[in-house]
Amino acid sequence: MTFLTNLDDTTLKAGTVPTFALSQRGRAGMQLLGAVQKFSSGVLRPIAAENFAADKRGKALSAEHEAATPGGSARDRIKAARAVCESDNVYRLERFIQRWVAEENFNRGIPAIEERRAKFEAFNAAQGETELMGTLDLSKEVSVPKYYDRVEWHLEPGGWDGYDLYGALFAYGVGPYVFSHGGYAAVGVGDDITQQRAKTIRQFPKASYGRIYEPGCGGVSTLKAVNSVFPDAELHGSDLSPLLLKNGQKMASRFGFPVHLKLADAAHDTGEADESFDGVITYALHHELPPKANREMFRELFRIMKPGADIVISDPPPFRAVSMFHAVILDWDTDHREEPFFSAVLHDSLDAMLEEAGFVNVESYAIGQDQYPWVTRAMKPETLSPAEAA
Amino acid sequence: MEHTVSEPTGTDYLGSESVTDVARMLMALASEVWIMRDRQIVTEYLLETKGSVTREDLDEFVPSGDLAAQITAERERFARLVAGAPIAAVRRSVPEILDRAGLKAPAPTN
Numbered sequence: 001m002t003f004l005t006n007l008d009d010t011t012l013k014a015g016t017v018p019t020f021a022l023s024q025r026g027r028a029g030m031q032l033l034g035a036v037q038k039f040s041s042g043v044l045r046p047i048a049a050e051n052f053a054a055d056k057r058g059k060a061l062s063a064e065h066e067a068a069t070p071g072g073s074a075r076d077r078i079k080a081a082r083a084v085c086e087s088d089n090v091y092r093l094e095r096f097i098q099r100w101v102a103e104e105n106f107n108r109g110i111p112a113i114e115e116r117r118a119k120f121e122a123f124n125a126a127q128g129e130t131e132l133m134g135t136l137d138l139s140k141e142v143s144v145p146k147y148y149d150r151v152e153w154h155l156e157p158g159g160w161d162g163y164d165l166y167g168a169l170f171a172y173g174v175g176p177y178v179f180s181h182g183g184y185a186a187v188g189v190g191d192d193i194t195q196q197r198a199k200t201i202r203q204f205p206k207a208s209y210g211r212i213y214e215p216g217c218g219g220v221s222t223l224k225a226v227n228s229v230f231p232d233a234e235l236h237g238s239d240l241s242p243l244l245l246k247n248g249q250k251m252a253s254r255f256g257f258p259v260h261l262k263l264a265d266a267a268h269d270t271g272e273a274d275e276s277f278d279g280v281i282t283y284a285l286h287h288e289l290p291p292k293a294n295r296e297m298f299r300e301l302f303r304i305m306k307p308g309a310d311i312v313i314s315d316p317p318p319f320r321a322v323s324m325f326h327a328v329i330l331d332w333d334t335d336h337r338e339e340p341f342f343s344a345v346l347h348d349s350l351d352a353m354l355e356e357a358g359f360v361n362v363e364s365y366a367i368g369q370d371q372y373p374w375v376t377r378a379m380k381p382e383t384l385s386p387a388e389a390a
Numbered sequence: 391m392e393h394t395v396s397e398p399t400g401t402d403y404l405g406s407e408s409v410t411d412v413a414r415m416l417m418a419l420a421s422e423v424w425i426m427r428d429r430q431i432v433t434e435y436l437l438e439t440k441g442s443v444t445r446e447d448l449d450e451f452v453p454s455g456d457l458a459a460q461i462t463a464e465r466e467r468f469a470r471l472v473a474g475a476p477i478a479a480v481r482r483s484v485p486e487i488l489d490r491a492g493l494k495a496p497a498p499t500n
Contacts, residue, residue, distance in 0.1 A: 023449045028428035032421050035469035093476055096410060100417055
């Protein structure tokens with residue numbers, strides 16, 4: 001669940017208002033964050049990984065982690081591996097820089113967009129002349145789940161709705177100048193998250209889809225990728241954030257594709273009809289929910305999918321799928337980048353959750369470096385078992 | 391009067407546990423230095439291409455093409471030198487030193 005982070009103006013529909021930019025100070029400050037993060041993940045992290053691999057305890061833990069049936073718990077193993085990592089100055093420096101950039105995305109980014117408020121609002125008003133496409137339904141009273149409330153995801157002050165210009169900050173600052181280099185959280189250094197989205201959408205097994213649904217669609221980054229792969233599909237999405245949804249509809253309209261967005265808690269009630277979708281996509285969503293809410297969401301998605309419909313998921317890889325060193329890197333996000341459920345979900349199994357919900361043909365695999373994006377896909381059976389039908 | 395190396399320099403106000411705070415201050419300072427460096431490059435470019443420059447020109451300018459590539463290379467060099475300073479203490483071969491400076495190592499001579 002994210003704001004739209006890559007405004008590729010070359011794909012704007014004809015006649016759209018030209019884009020807007022940060023000031024020299026705002027731009028240069030954000031660009032340095034991107035450069036420092038790139039150095040940290042591209043140069044310092046591989047050195048830290050080498051140091052871990054050369055350490056006697058690191059070697060033993062890696063061997064245990066990679067064993068067919070590892071002894072001991074994964075949590076204990078990661079804890080022990082973290083202690084080895086933290087004895088290395090280079091690892092600590094790399095993690096400090098990751099944390100510093102995550103903080104500065106907002107400490108530096110909020111002033112960078114605020115100083116351009118008047119210009120952005122003028123730009124936004126001009127965009128308002130663009131006819132909004134699709135629908136936006138914010139009418140339903142949705143109670144915010146406890147697990148979501150008060151979390152400042154990714155160190156974002158006030159959470160997703162904490163500042164009215166977060167959409168602009170991501171679209172014109174953090175997205176193009178910091179995230180575009182990759183090398184944060186599960187995203188590999190140098191990876192382009194926009195391309196990763198498109199590659200993920202191509203994991204849908206059929207050549208075309210009628211109606212596709214995305215829970216936690218945020219600012220429509222993923223629905224934009226769906227539109228690029230399946231231009232004829234009717235796109236629907238939901239989110240808990242009214243701000244993200246409003247930005248999402250506006251952005252989709254700028255890019256000339258209609259979306260039907262709804263304020264909803266998809267883990268509880270999407271508000272959609274039974275058996276009404278041919279495909280479901282979720283992107284970077286499940287690690288932001290506790291495992292119990294994920295299980296509820298899969299049951300709800302199963303309900304709204306037609307028999308034979310496909311679900312494709314991209315989320316960080318489970319700990320079992322990555323190296324011992326990389327497990328420590330991923331686990332770090334839980335406590336240091338405000339990702340309270342990150343480790344809990346990576347210890348669990350989305351495959352098992354899908355099977356529990358009734359899905360079949362469940363499979364999971366990596367389509368990029370460091371096992372990311374990690375894709376899990378499955379199908380709702382064409383015919384339900386007697387127990388499910390009951 | 392000569393001081394011995396062991397003579398204390400005064401109260402240790404921050405304490406060793408504050409080294410992360412000092413690093414945050416250093417990175418904030420580095421950011422401000424880079425913003426000025428970027429502005430200097432843009433100023434030089436505008437003076438060379440337009441002959442004059444106003445504050446508004448600088449604030450509104452968004453580099454593109456060759457200039458953007460030149461600034462990116464300079465920014466990455468800056469990041470390497472600042473964030474890579476600790477490893478520069480131990481990774482000191484000529485190729486490593488030149489790499490941090492954004493330069494290629496010369497071909498070995500016989």
